[in-house]
Amino acid sequence: MRILRAPYSSLALLRLAVVGALGFTLGACAPGDARGGDEGDAPDLVLVGGTVITVDEATPEAQAVALRDGRILAVGSSDEIRALAGPGTEVIELEGRVVMPGFIEGHGHFLGLGQARMTVDLQGTTSWDQIVDKVAEAVAEAEPGAWITGRGWHQERWSPAPANTFDGVPTHHALSEVSPDNPVLLTHASGHASLANAAAMEAAGITADTPDPSGGTFVRDAEGNPTGFLRQAAQGQARAALNRYEEGMTPDEVQTRFRRQVELAGEDALRHGVTSFHDQGSSFADVDRLRAMADAGELPIRLHLAIRGESNQAMDERLGDYRMVGHGNNFLTVRAVKRQIDGALGTHGAWLLDPYTDMPSTSGLPQVSIEDLRETADIALRHGYQMNTHAIGDRGNREGLDIYADIMAEAAASAANGVSPDLRWRIEHAQNLHPDEVPRFADMGVIASMQGIHATSDGPWVPQRLGEERSRRRAYVWRSLLDADAVICNGTDVPVEPISPIASYHASITRQMASGERFFPEQSMDRLEALRSYTIGCAYAVFEEDLLGSITPGKLADLVVLDRNILTVSEDEVRDAQVEMTLVGGEIRYRR
Incomplete structure (x- = not known):
């Protein structure tokens, strides 16, 4: 069974749309179209005089961008975008700084x-x-x-x-x-x-x-x-x-603490240029509180929640009541469940095909039974939810993919056209893959939700756990996955690692550890691949490639402004890049 996926080239379909009445097609200002309108047509905000990296194949780079009503209005030259400004338009001079799509944290724990x-x-x-x-x-x-x-x-x-x-x-x-x-x-x-x-x-x-x-x-x-x-x-x-x-806390104390968690997490995310966050583990009670905050317009960034910590029975009974897409003006989406098949390499808990090199008495262990995970997958399919499975060891990844394959085959058999629906189920981490599993991601349309920073943080001790050869062939194999046409969604797994897309991006393109040594650098991403994995790749991973992930007219105006171009500066300069500004829905929510 092969399911063809084209998350980046599919942007071509979006370019056919037309935004507003100014005659701009998706991509850039057409010659002669850059004219100021009346107050109702003019952008709310323009950023001019810099470099705009769009992650849109139609117009990969521009000098300026215009925003209106929380969305991208146009991209083009500074002169063209300045000409759109009306009396009430705020103009920000970038002075050579760089605008990119807001970073999407593909795997973290918001609370x-x-x-x-x-x-x-x-x-x-x-x-x-x-x-x-x-x-x-x-x-x-x-x-x-x-x-x-x-x-x-x-x-x-x-x-x-x-x-x-x-x-x-x-x-x-x-x-x-x-x-x-x-x-x-x-x-x-x-x-x-x-x-x-x-x-x-x-x-x-x-x-x-x-x-x-x-x-x-x-x-x-x-x-x-x-x-x-x-x-x-x-x-x-x-x-x-x-x-x-x-439990001895009063309800008011619980609510105060919860809101403080959201506030602190939002501050940290915005300071690092993160505008959307794939949260891998929220209870129904967490969703209730976050939905109330979304209704009141109080969420600092966009959240995509995966339900975790609930029994299969509870999920089967309640998932239908909790599924929401773009709730609260596109700030809250719930359409995934999260399960965990194994543990972590660092604690010898990842489930391996062969014993640990430094602890031959164990190969790790599954956290739950395969039958229980299979039941969760059935429930997710019935309720229209994505299945996000934590799998780190090569045995854990194989078992997880086998469950997915069985469910997808059953879905295809019951479909009128005999084709499995576009599920975009995910493997979270996928840190240690047997070569046989690598092509299965693209063949099955499974998202590889991986964290670049894990390779360089774990790199100093991974060979102790796995041995040199197993580490070289199976550990954090981004290049192998990309060459096999898999979609990678990047992140940090915060608070396991600090929520720094810049640090994880640097790790993705260099695999450079703190010592200066590089952890099997042949598995590195190139710079554009790494940027895509933090933007359009993660948008695709939650069915939002038509809403987020590139600076394309019509999409939500979620942007990050950096002090340098991380596609062109030296590797050392990439590591030192600073977030100057973060915008969510066209609103400046962080400024350095």
Whole structure:
């Protein structure tokens, strides 16, 4: 079964449209058409005197762009666009700066980003001692008995490596010493493991006699006592205790905290030029709150939510009530479900075809049964939802694609024309692919939702997990996927990594690690491919290539202004690029 997809060349179909009464076709101002209209016809805002990278094949580059009523009105030369301005038009002189389509975060956790801003930030820590010190500082400011939470640690970034570790991670004792009365729960950068102190384990009822849950492990010392290192599903028991603590909050306190999460996440996104965000995991309760904010015009950026954390029964009963496309003036869309087939490479949780090189006793493990995932896929198909499956290991990716293939074959068999519908189901991460799986993405029309920054962040230790040859042939194989005509949607997986499209773009084109070495650079994207993966590729991944992802007249005026052209400056200069301005729907929502 092959489903042909052409997300970028399909823009040619859009160029036939005509915008307004000024005679502009999609692409650029026609000669002689650049004239000022009356107040009703004039643009609200024009940006002139720079470079406009449109990501539109009809007019790849221009000097200026005009916006009206939240949409792109025209692109063209500075003289042509200036001529459109009326008495009420705001004119921004770019002075050589560069306008691009707003970045689309293809895989992140929006509320998690806001929550990370409200907890102990461990992303920059480079030693175990730093983490213990940060927890001690938080305890000094906390109320007695209050939970201390944080996120962002990674044992592979610690130097020197701590002593007396189990599976590379220290026991809880140092955390318990600085926080004897406050429960502490520190989430790994990947989100697939946590560290708990003695108070947190006591609150959660985790003892030497507690059995490991399905899909998770309580790491234990030589005497069988839990060390505080909770892998995968084992985090659930500690999180349940945290939830019980938070249930003591009043409804007003819960709502205030939620709105603060949205506010902080929006600020961070806009500061980095992100105008749309594919959120990979919202509950029905989260959607209810976000829908209320969308109705009130209070969402800072456009959100595309995938339902996660709900049972198959609940989804089958309720998905029909929650499906929405372009709600709240195109600020909220819900038409995807998110499931997780395996864990992360960093915690040896990704499901591999062969054992880990540095831990031959395991090949990782599935987080849920294949039958359960298959049921979710059936439910998603029935309700018209995309299926987004977290799969990192080569076994996890194979199993996920096999489920998709079965569902698509059944859909084709029941279709009147015998062709599977355009589902655009997604594999989230796709970090480790057996070569046999690479062509399946394009053949099946499956989106490869990958995060460029993961390759360079994980690169220093991936060969330890997979071995040199397996890493070279299977790890973060963007070039292989693109050469096989797959669609890649880029992102950062924030808060696993900082929400920086520039950093992830730089990683995508260089695969350069912090050491300066390059992680199998033959798998790099070229610059335009990387930009497309952050714009039109992600728009296509949520059925919005006719609405977002390029600076094309008629599309929503979501733009980012950079201080330099990341398509042409040196690689080092790309890394230092600054976001000068971010516009959502033609409104300036961030200015440096």
